[in-house]
Amino acid sequence: MNYCSLFSKAMLIFMMACSNLQAEQIKVLILDGPQKAHKYLDTTPVLRQTLIKAGIFKVDHLRSSKEGIKDGSYFPNFELYDVIVMNEGFGAMDWPKTVQKAFEKYMANGGGMVSIHTANNCWPKWKEYNKMTGLGGWGGRNEKSGPYLYVNDAGEVVRDTSKGRGGAHGPQHEFEIVVREKEHPIMKGLPATFKHGPDEMYDRLRGPAENVTILASSFSAKDKRGTGRHEPALMAISYGKGRIFHTILGHHVKQIKEGSFVTTFQRGTEWAATGKVTIPVPEDFPNQKFE
Numbered sequence: 001m002n003y004c005s006l007f008s009k010a011m012l013i014f015m016m017a018c019s020n021l022q023a024e025q026i027k028v029l030i031l032d033g034p035q036k037a038h039k040y041l042d043t044t045p046v047l048r049q050t051l052i053k054a055g056i057f058k059v060d061h062l063r064s065s066k067e068g069i070k071d072g073s074y075f076p077n078f079e080l081y082d083v084i085v086m087n088e089g090f091g092a093m094d095w096p097k098t099v100q101k102a103f104e105k106y107m108a109n110g111g112g113m114v115s116i117h118t119a120n121n122c123w124p125k126w127k128e129y130n131k132m133t134g135l136g137g138w139g140g141r142n143e144k145s146g147p148y149l150y151v152n153d154a155g156e157v158v159r160d161t162s163k164g165r166g167g168a169h170g171p172q173h174e175f176e177i178v179v180r181e182k183e184h185p186i187m188k189g190l191p192a193t194f195k196h197g198p199d200e201m202y203d204r205l206r207g208p209a210e211n212v213t214i215l216a217s218s219f220s221a222k223d224k225r226g227t228g229r230h231e232p233a234l235m236a237i238s239y240g241k242g243r244i245f246h247t248i249l250g251h252h253v254k255q256i257k258e259g260s261f262v263t264t265f266q267r268g269t270e271w272a273a274t275g276k277v278t279i280p281v282p283e284d285f286p287n288q289k290f291e
Helices: 003-024 042-054 066-071 095-108 127-133 257-272
Strands: 027-034 057-063 085-086 112-116 146-151 157-160 173-179 193-199 213-219 230-239 242-247
Touching: 027 257, 042 057, 042 257, 057 193, 085 157, 095 146, 095 242, 112 127, 112 157, 112 257, 127 230, 127 242, 146 213, 173 230, 230 257, 242 257
Parallel strands: 027 057, 027 085, 085 112, 112 242
Antiparallel strands: 146 157, 146 230, 173 193, 173 213, 213 230, 230 242
């Protein structure tokens, strides 16, 4: 028996398998930059490792700067990626119009985006970005930005056009997340309810609210300075041919490492990129540990 030949063939098969695995990996670009309310320097590396841990993502990162935006050197090549993870936030610098238009084209033609917690806070005047996130907060948002969106006690989605600010949250606390679309690929297999936090629970979000599916909601308790309503926690949004996963979870590193965030973030990113979800729900969800 020619053991050298067998070994060579085995190595070739292994290398081909590795090559195919690499080729099939989902290409992700995480974007962040200077902002006022969230510690992106700490959270971006954890977001990156969270995706890498899933085993199906190849993750790059690009950070904006005042200089790069002013001199035009900041220009992400969106077309190289299957999905863009937004870790921008309140007070982020406006992208140049050319970059905005390039991103709008990328999304309209079938790109993917994930909006993390802080990312619905930025760019209140960028009309198309607000269509992508569906709902946003702070930055002067009010009734002119669009309706509030929430779920009433009967499980019906309400579009509330009453006057008021956009964006609020009470003190960090643990809250229950209620699955509203159990057959959606991101949510399929998750328990009907699960705990998350302590974390900031956003409420009073408002925006264009077009093509938004509320995947899960959380009750905003009045004793936590909330609205007394079931507010959107996880959303799926369409923009042209593009897909967006919007999560209000993940204020800082501790919250990003929670199993409830990890699993929904990984699955939401895969869905935004491909329209499918293959990442399994861990048996011990949402209590699995991520280090």
